[in-house]
Amino acid sequence: MVLRRLAALLVVLVIAGCGSAPPxxxxxxxxxxxxxxxxxxxLYAAALRSYGNAAHVEPSPDPLAGLDSGDVEVVPxxxxxxxxxFDPDATARAPEQVYRSxxxxxxxxxxxxxxxxxxxxxxxxxxxxATATKWGRRDVAAVVRHCKGLxxxxxxxxxxxxxxxxxxLPAATEFPTAAALVGALRSGRVAAAWTxxxxxxxPDDAVVLSDKTSAIRAENVVPLYRRNELNExxxxxxxxxxxxxxxxxxxxxxxxxxxxxxxxxxADDWLAAHPLGH
Numbered sequence: 001m002v003l004r005r006l007a008a009l010l011v012v013l014v015i016a017g018c019g020s021a022p023p024x025x026x027x028x029x030x031x032x033x034x035x036x037x038x039x040x041x042x043l044y045a046a047a048l049r050s051y052g053n054a055a056h057v058e059p060s061p062d063p064l065a066g067l068d069s070g071d072v073e074v075v076p077x078x079x080x081x082x083x084x085x086f087d088p089d090a091t092a093r094a095p096e097q098v099y100r101s102x103x104x105x106x107x108x109x110x111x112x113x114x115x116x117x118x119x120x121x122x123x124x125x126x127x128x129x130a131t132a133t134k135w136g137r138r139d140v141a142a143v144v145r146h147c148k149g150l151x152x153x154x155x156x157x158x159x160x161x162x163x164x165x166x167x168x169l170p171a172a173t174e175f176p177t178a179a180a181l182v183g184a185l186r187s188g189r190v191a192a193a194w195t196x197x198x199x200x201x202x203p204d205d206a207v208v209l210s211d212k213t214s215a216i217r218a219e220n221v222v223p224l225y226r227r228n229e230l231n232e233x234x235x236x237x238x239x240x241x242x243x244x245x246x247x248x249x250x251x252x253x254x255x256x257x258x259x260x261x262x263x264x265x266x267a268d269d270w271l272a273a274h275p276l277g278h
Contacts, residue, residue: 026054027234030063030072035257036121036198036250037063040076042267043245044223044238048074050276051237057264064224068107073226074238078219079115080122095120095218106224113235114242115222119250121198122219123159125152125209128185131192132207140209140216143167143192153181153190160194165215182206197247200255221245240276249274 027048031041041057048055058072064085066072079098083090086105092098099115106112125140135142143150147167154160154172163169173190175181182203185193195208197219202208223238230238249270256266 026056027074027230028058028066028072029055030066030075031057031059032063032077033059033061035254035263036078037076039250039253039257039263039267040221041074042264043241043270044074044076046264046267046271047237047241047276048234050271051233053234053237067110067224067226070226073229075224077222077224078121079222080217080219082222082224083217093217094214095220098218099220099222102222109227111225111227111235113223113225113238115220116242116245117220119221119242119245119247120219121196121221121247121250122211123161123216124195124197124211125164125192126185126195126202126206127192127209129205129207132209138207138209139213140164140211141213142209144215146191150192151190152192152194153184154194155181158194158196161216165213198251198254200251200258221250237276244274244276 027045029041029045029048031038038057038059045055045057058066060066060072063072063075067075079095079102083092083098083102083105086107087101090101090105092101095115095117099112103112125143127135132138135146143164144167147169150167150169152160152169152172153175155178156174156176160172161169172194173184175184181193184190185206193206195202197208221241223241225235225238253266253270257263
């Protein structure tokens, strides 16, 4: 009798186990080796989780290759860099044009979510206050007028466009640290220094030139994803970031990451202060 009851119980447990729903597959969000894409990967993973999806960050030296192979389902990035990756000869510079050109250049099976119109991390030029006053403008268009003989510098490894609109720049002098570059700018060794719109801190005596005419290619935050592997609600979760994130917040978060705070914790804190779906 006891053996029969145990056998009956085992049958019930097996049937119950067969009828239960399988655990949800965690959506892999690819993170590149740089701090910005790592932070964004955590941000998009957190957005997916806030919509009730299992999601995790998958570090990779080339997350776009992982997106192509199916190792990850989502990869964050910046519109201009992605456009150059898929269409190196593209000429678009304005945010909307870059986004549309990027979409047209995407491989089959890869889609793009909404781009964050207010969140970018694109190269920018900084000059001293004295130079800005001498030029009479605080926009990068002044660089075109003073192109001849212009000396520029950058930190080793940083991105630096070869041209600003019609101005073909000389090769940038490289410096080992941001502090060394700032020192060269102050001393006049270089007239302009490459920085970024999402750099956490800019020296008080430096002027970061605006770019009202899109003389430098746009670099807005955008997620790519594998088509037919995310449902509408999951894509909506990714798109929610575009309406909430701005450059100031991105710079602030990157500053926290640079100070040693875990990027996942930084992303979670930001999302807690900017709840999605409201």
